[in-house]
Amino acid sequence: MRTPQNVGVAGATGAVGLEMLAILEERGVPPVAVRALASARGEDRTVPFGGGDIPVEPLTADALAGLDVVLFATSAAVSSEFVPAAVEEGAVAIDNSRAFRMQPDVPLVVPEVNAHAAAEHSGILANPNCSTIQMVLALKPIHEAAGLRRVVATTYQSVSGTGLAATRELDEQTRAVLEGSPVITEVYPHQIAFNCLPHIDEFDDEGNAREETKMILETRKILELPDLAVAVTCVRVPVVRTHAVAVNVETEDDLSPADARTLLAEMQGVGVLDDPDAAAYPTQVGASGTDEVWVGRVRRDRSVEHGLWMWVVADNLRKGAALNAVQIAELVVDGLPL
Amino acid sequence: MRTPQNVGVAGATGAVGLEMLAILEERGVPPVAVRALASARGEDRTVPFGGGDIPVEPLTADALAGLDVVLFATSAAVSSEFVPAAVEEGAVAIDNSRAFRMQPDVPLVVPEVNAHAAAEHSGILANPNCSTIQMVLALKPIHEAAGLRRVVATTYQSVSGTGLAATRELDEQTRAVLEGSPVITEVYPHQIAFNCLPHIDEFDDEGNAREETKMILETRKILELPDLAVAVTCVRVPVVRTHAVAVNVETEDDLSPADARTLLAEMQGVGVLDDPDAAAYPTQVGASGTDEVWVGRVRRDRSVEHGLWMWVVADNLRKGAALNAVQIAELVVDGLPL
Numbered sequence: 001m002r003t004p005q006n007v008g009v010a011g012a013t014g015a016v017g018l019e020m021l022a023i024l025e026e027r028g029v030p031p032v033a034v035r036a037l038a039s040a041r042g043e044d045r046t047v048p049f050g051g052g053d054i055p056v057e058p059l060t061a062d063a064l065a066g067l068d069v070v071l072f073a074t075s076a077a078v079s080s081e082f083v084p085a086a087v088e089e090g091a092v093a094i095d096n097s098r099a100f101r102m103q104p105d106v107p108l109v110v111p112e113v114n115a116h117a118a119a120e121h122s123g124i125l126a127n128p129n130c131s132t133i134q135m136v137l138a139l140k141p142i143h144e145a146a147g148l149r150r151v152v153a154t155t156y157q158s159v160s161g162t163g164l165a166a167t168r169e170l171d172e173q174t175r176a177v178l179e180g181s182p183v184i185t186e187v188y189p190h191q192i193a194f195n196c197l198p199h200i201d202e203f204d205d206e207g208n209a210r211e212e213t214k215m216i217l218e219t220r221k222i223l224e225l226p227d228l229a230v231a232v233t234c235v236r237v238p239v240v241r242t243h244a245v246a247v248n249v250e251t252e253d254d255l256s257p258a259d260a261r262t263l264l265a266e267m268q269g270v271g272v273l274d275d276p277d278a279a280a281y282p283t284q285v286g287a288s289g290t291d292e293v294w295v296g297r298v299r300r301d302r303s304v305e306h307g308l309w310m311w312v313v314a315d316n317l318r319k320g321a322a323l324n325a326v327q328i329a330e331l332v333v334d335g336l337p338l
Numbered sequence: 339m340r341t342p343q344n345v346g347v348a349g350a351t352g353a354v355g356l357e358m359l360a361i362l363e364e365r366g367v368p369p370v371a372v373r374a375l376a377s378a379r380g381e382d383r384t385v386p387f388g389g390g391d392i393p394v395e396p397l398t399a400d401a402l403a404g405l406d407v408v409l410f411a412t413s414a415a416v417s418s419e420f421v422p423a424a425v426e427e428g429a430v431a432i433d434n435s436r437a438f439r440m441q442p443d444v445p446l447v448v449p450e451v452n453a454h455a456a457a458e459h460s461g462i463l464a465n466p467n468c469s470t471i472q473m474v475l476a477l478k479p480i481h482e483a484a485g486l487r488r489v490v491a492t493t494y495q496s497v498s499g500t501g502l503a504a505t506r507e508l509d510e511q512t513r514a515v516l517e518g519s520p521v522i523t524e525v526y527p528h529q530i531a532f533n534c535l536p537h538i539d540e541f542d543d544e545g546n547a548r549e550e551t552k553m554i555l556e557t558r559k560i561l562e563l564p565d566l567a568v569a570v571t572c573v574r575v576p577v578v579r580t581h582a583v584a585v586n587v588e589t590e591d592d593l594s595p596a597d598a599r600t601l602l603a604e605m606q607g608v609g610v611l612d613d614p615d616a617a618a619y620p621t622q623v624g625a626s627g628t629d630e631v632w633v634g635r636v637r638r639d640r641s642v643e644h645g646l647w648m649w650v651v652a653d654n655l656r657k658g659a660a661l662n663a664v665q666i667a668e669l670v671v672d673g674l675p676l
Contacts (some may be wrong), residue, residue: 150641154492154584156534156573174512189617194577196494196622198584198635198649203614207637209594216641233584233649235494238576239532246492246536247573257475257545276541279527284534297536299545303488303567307664311536 005335006066007032008091010059010082011073012036012047015164016096019322020071021049027326031118037063037070039078063201070305071325072096087123092333094125094325098210101126101218108221111327112269113140117222118331125328129211129262130320131155131234132218137270137293137319138312141263143223146306147252150229153215156237156244157200158284161316162187170238192238200234209234243316251306259299260308264295269319274298282313290315291323343371343674344404345379345667346429348420349411350385353502354434357660358409359387365664375401375408377416399423407671409663410434420573425461430671432463432663439464439556446559449665451478452608454667455560463666467549468658469493469572470556474585475608475631475657476650479601481561484644485590488567491553495538495577496622499654500525508576530576538572547572564625570622575676580622581654589644595636598646602633607657612636628653629661 007029012015017038024034031050037059038045046053057063059082064070070086072079072095079097086093100106107117108126113136118125128136135153142148159166166187173193176183183191190197200211211234220228265272271292273282282294293314301307314320330336345367348634349355355376362372369388375397376383384391395401397420402408408424410417410433417435424431438444445455446464451474456463466474473491482487499503504525511531514521521529528535539548549572558566603610612619620632631652639645652658668674 022568125581152586152639154489156494156575161583166416171516175516178513178516190621191623194623196575196577196582198582198619199614199617207612207635209614215505230638231586231641231645231647232587233635233647235582235584237494237534239534244534244536244573246573248490248569248571274545276537276545279537281536283528285529285532297571299492299546303490303569307569309571321508 005068005333006035007033008035008037008064008067008070009073010037010070011039011078012056013038013040014024014073015160015167015317016073018047018322019317020073020325021047023318023322023326025050035067040073052062052094061089064089067091068260069094069329071329073321076081078242083124086135092123092125092329094127094328096127096321096325098129098214100124101128102221108218109331110136110222110324111331112137114222114224114332118328121332125332127321127325128218128222128244129214130161130316131157131243131245132215132222133320133324134243134293134312134314135215135247136219136222137267138247138264138295139219139223139249140247140258141267142251142255145259145263148225148228148249148250148257150250151219152231152248154232154246155234156239156242157234158239158243158316159192159236160241161243167240170240188236192236192239196234196238197236200236211290231254239284241287241315241317242313243334244284245312247310249308249310250304251308254306255308257308257332261298264298269293270295272296281311282315287313288315289318291318293319343406343671344373346373346375346405346408347369347529348408349373349377349410349416350394351376351378351383351504353498353655354384354411354412354659358411358663361656361660363388368422373405373571377412387642389560394508399427402427402429404636405429405433407666407674409669413660415467427577430461430463430667432465432666434465434663436467436552438462439466440559446556447666447669448474448560448662449669450475450605452560452562453669456666458508463670465551465659465663465666466498466556466560468654469495469581469583470560470651470660472581472631472650473553473585473664474560476585476602476633476648477557477561479605480587480589480593480598480646483597483601483644484593486563486566487590488588489557490569490586492584493572494577495572496577496579496581496654497530497574498579499581508578519650526574530574532576534576536571538574556629577622579653579655580626580651581658582622582649582651585648585650586639587646587648588642589646592644593646595638595646599636602636607631608633610634619649622651625651626653627656629656631657643659
């Protein structure tokens with residue numbers, strides 16, 4: 001066991017990469033143990049770390065040498081190329097893209113839900129989709145208590161899930177609308193300012209968005225319920241940061257909202273905020289910057305024998321991406337946290 | 339039959355009242371036949387109509403005399419007082435509030451769906467909740483073809499549904515966030531700019547928002563399916579105008595997405611916009627100012643035997659409120675349209 005471990009962040013200049021660096025810093029990882037990598041060439045850049053700046057190195061196979069763990073906040077295409085290279089160089093790779101998530105030999109891990117799965121890795125571990133992570137944290141205790149029969153989920157996803165360019169586009173379009181100037185669309189196919197788009201990632205032949213299929217398949221894999229009935233519609237909303245998911249759950253056995261709240265409050269990584277008469281429920285602005293998955297609006301759905309509604313909110317850049325990836329690293333890499 | 343009929347708009351200075359006036363004008367009702375009424379006293383006001391302005395009279399029982407039909411865009415409290423007064427004065431009252439909607443002797447009408455119900459009125463007809471109107475237009479042809487078994491709906495509702503003060507609050511809060519100034523909340527209990535609030539109207543003892551209960555009960559009444567299984571979560575989103583509803587439908591019989599699209603396209607008042615590969619689906623900005631209920635993202639939900647998803651978008655001030663009210667008036671008042 002070497003201490004400190006050498007940690008690489010690939011895709012360090014993106015929204016998730018910057019958040020990974022922030023979380024490593026919060027955990028006390030010293031600058032000397034961190035290297036920032038990014039695939040975009042021709043740019044001399046630095047990223048903030050440890051009160052100063054650290055250089056951003058080009059992401060190449062050679063640059064991965066000497067790292068003990070690499071957190072990948074890169075696209076599926078970039079991850080497909082460099083995750084195996086990192087493993088080849090002896091590192092453990094935690095990948096945030098969809099590239100490896102559904103491979104049978106790659107654990108797909110939410111530490112509070114299926115930490116045991118992480119033990120069986122062979123160098124690569126996958127970080128789930130952002131909306132999936134927050135949903136499975138809320139579903140896990142419900143399933144253990146009452147057995148999931150069917151889940152119907154719709155999302156309210158923030159633009160930071162698309163990346164920094166989308167965050168800028170929301171800002172610029174919003175200013176344009178307020179000024180009465182023309183709205184320019186580059187990242188999204190339609191105006192996102194003051195608008196909702198039921199379109200996240202590409203569509204398949206049946207009209208499902210890939211984000212919807214991800215949430216179905218990844219939920220089944222993480223919960224180890226390969227036949228679980230899951231239906232999903234994903235929607236981008238004009239919110240900067242943090243995703244919300246309205247989750248309708250049908251269970252085998254009865255579970256009262258009060259008991260569900262108790263179980264959720266006992267679940268590691270979950271916070272319950274549920275007093276609607278006092279306007280206490282999770283919101284995206286309220287949850288931004290926090291580590292918890294927040295659950296509110298827990299109530300019966302009387303349209304089925306055993307139905308529950310939940311409103312599940314989490315910071316998509318932290319628990320939905322960077323924090324979960326760092327937690328996976330801490331599970332499997334000796335000497336982390338440092 | 340008298341022509342022209344005298345039409346009153348009560349609540350004429352609000353978001354829905356102004357839209358009612360705009361629709362009456364579009365339909366060629368002359369200014370001489372229209373009177374604008376509002377309950378807020380002490381304000382000398384006019385509202386635009388017919389290329390000029392018409393005065394706003396105080397809403398009193400006396401002021402209702404001589405009107406043949408009164409469109410009420412007022413609160414439940416104001417409607418409870420003045421709708422019976424209008425009927426007393428010999429007018430037909432079309433009420434947009436929740437005050438009379440669930441009374442057995444008051445027809446709750448969406449003309450394309452249950453025009454026949456309008457015939458049995460005794461002076462009062464109720465205009466349904468905005469989100470309900472657009473949902474039942476999409477559900478009706480699905481039900482006729484395949485039989486509804488269960489509906490699970492979540493909403494993405496714009497701030498104009500709350501009224502003009504909420505529209506101003508979204509504008510002002512958005513400017514404050516962009517400028518880095520403090521955000522002031524008056525209409526909503528939390529910031530609505532760049533945020534979603536799962537909170538529309540008051541909560542009952544079981545934690546259901548009244549808007550959610552309205553959608554359940556009104557859908558059953560309009561579709562004449564008193565036992566229909568309906569589950570709803572309502573969410574306010576930072577959008578100025580037009581509501582979207584993600585509708586998950588389970589049917590008795592199989593209905594392919596292609597057949598559903600055909601039936602929806604044939605339904606009066608519905609437009610289908612559904613080619614996601616070409617980014618063609620309804621959005622709130624795109625549908626604002628139109629009269630149709632737009633449906634897209636029609637696809638199978640494979641989590642149940644016969645499942646479908648739809649994304650249903652309509653201008654909440656037009657088809658969701660003012661237009662539907664005017665259409666009801668045209669159904670039951672001889673001489674309308676003028």
